[in-house]
Amino acid sequence: MKALTRSTLLAIPLALLILTTLPRHGAFLWDFLDAFTLAFSFTYMGHWVEVLLLRIPGIETSMGKVVRVFGWFAGGLWCYVLARWALLAYGRDMRQLPSLIWGGLFFVALQFVVHGILQATGKPNFYSGQLPESETTVAR
Secondary structure, X not given: OHHHHHHHHHHHHHHHHHHOXXXXXXXXXXXXXXXXXXXXXHHHHHHHHHHHHHOXXXXXXXXXXXHHHHHHHHHHHHHHHHHHHHHHHHOOXXXXXXXXXXXXXXXXXXXXXXXXXXXXXXXXXXXXXXXXXXXXXXXX
């Protein structure tokens, strides 16, 4: 539940940012719903992409960081595909949206920003090479 709440709260300002880049096709609230769907896909599914990547042994090493960035890109593609499926169900014209590769690039950029914020607050992050404490302890 914590991941769902955090993802929702992060998706709201991200949706406002995405809203400025998407072409408008209806009333503000419908356009915001489209932008929120995209943002929520990246924040919620992106969380699970990050959890999966942190389970890879040696991910905190320098080569592991390269693998992590490629994993972010692949995860961003998947997040964008899921969001596009939802938007298609809403009746959105997919030709108005950026191509699939932008999903991967957007997610990598989003992860660098999020990890920069984590570093600024002194929490474990990509730049420090530290894993969150919950990822370093073995579950019994």
